[in-house]
Amino acid sequence: MPRRPRYHADVLAVPPKRQPPTRQVGLRLGIVLTDRASGFSGTVVEYESGVIVLEAADDGGRRAFGYEPDRFTQDGRPIRLTKGGVGIRRPATMTSASGAVVDRGAAPKVARASRIWVEGTHDAQLLERVWGDELRDLAIVVEPLGGADDLVSAVRTFRPGGTRRLGVLLDHLVPGSKETRIADDVRRSLDPTASQAVLVDGHPYVDVWAGVRPQVLGIAAWPDVPRGQPWKEGVAAALGVADHRDVWRRALGGVSSFADLETPLIGAVERLLDFLTVGD
Incomplete structure (x- = not known):
């Protein structure tokens, strides 16, 4: 008997239109x-x-x-x-996709000196999708790093201290991971004054994609990708999608609020926002 493929549905296919209810x-x-x-x-x-x-x-x-x-x-x-x-x-106020109440009619604000750094473009896109209105209301800018390998040097160049605060969101922040070692290196590199102005936090997922609830894509769970295989390409292959970028476009497009994200990711972002706005 031929084995059924693990993911036999096309997750990028447009679902058939349901017959609209009469009411x-x-x-x-x-x-x-x-x-x-x-x-x-x-x-x-x-x-x-x-x-x-x-x-x-x-x-x-x-x-x-x-x-x-x-x-x-x-x-x-x-x-x-x-x-x-x-x-x-x-x-006059609205509830943003992140669940925060923000001032609808507020004039544009000058950005704070404080920043949130994320590892890549996808992280920044997801934060904008859910927290964008709140970030603008708080005048906080999110900047992608293009990877975290040089984080110690980047933090030193940023020169945190006082009200110039820095929040860093890392993927795969679990015991023994490369990201956890980087976070520890950052903490050890800071003097007591600067250490009070930097928070490195993160989520347990290998990539921020997995911080999106899989139900958004119509699947029960994100595929398991063998160790050593590129995660994004492995996910696309398991789902039968030729271009892994199409998976991200579908995932991001399906997110409408914080309810579409996993709790550990939400918690990490909220902790960074609290840290950067302490005293407000």
Whole structure:
């Protein structure tokens, strides 16, 4: 009997269109919706730039969801959500994709001297996708390093100290990894004053791709890639995709809020933001 391929579905294929439910509901403030995937139910309190914010009635907790016409149910029944509703007001504040409340009408701010450094372009794209509005509200700039091998030298050149703070987000920050050794080297290289102005943090994933929940791609889990094989190319091969860049484009395009990311990645970014804004 021929072996079934492990990943037999084309994750980049456009899914067939579902027959729209007969009941259509116009998107507007005050209606109650339930997200099919997570089961989270709440009142629509905000809609902006393709992000719907629901507020739970029991504890007031809020979650952000990307607008998809067939994503929600109402009163236990599937609906097709349309943008034709009335009453989508634009309050003075908005809940960003990262869950932060930011000032919608604030004038552009001068960037802080403090920075967040990430290893590469994909990391920067993902932070912009989820935390972009919050970063602009906080006047924090994210800069890709192009790799972390020269991090000790780069930190020394940055000259951290006082309010000139630096947060560094590293991939694969686990015991025994190259990134953990680099982080330790940075800490040892800093004098007491500079060490108070630098935080090196990270997540356990080999690449930031894996910080995106695999369900965004329609798979149960990211493929296991044999040790020593390039991870991105190995993932693409396991998924039957010729160009690994197509996998990232699909993953990034499917992220609409922090709810589409894994908790360790969210936690690392939030710790860096807290560190850079201490005293605000």
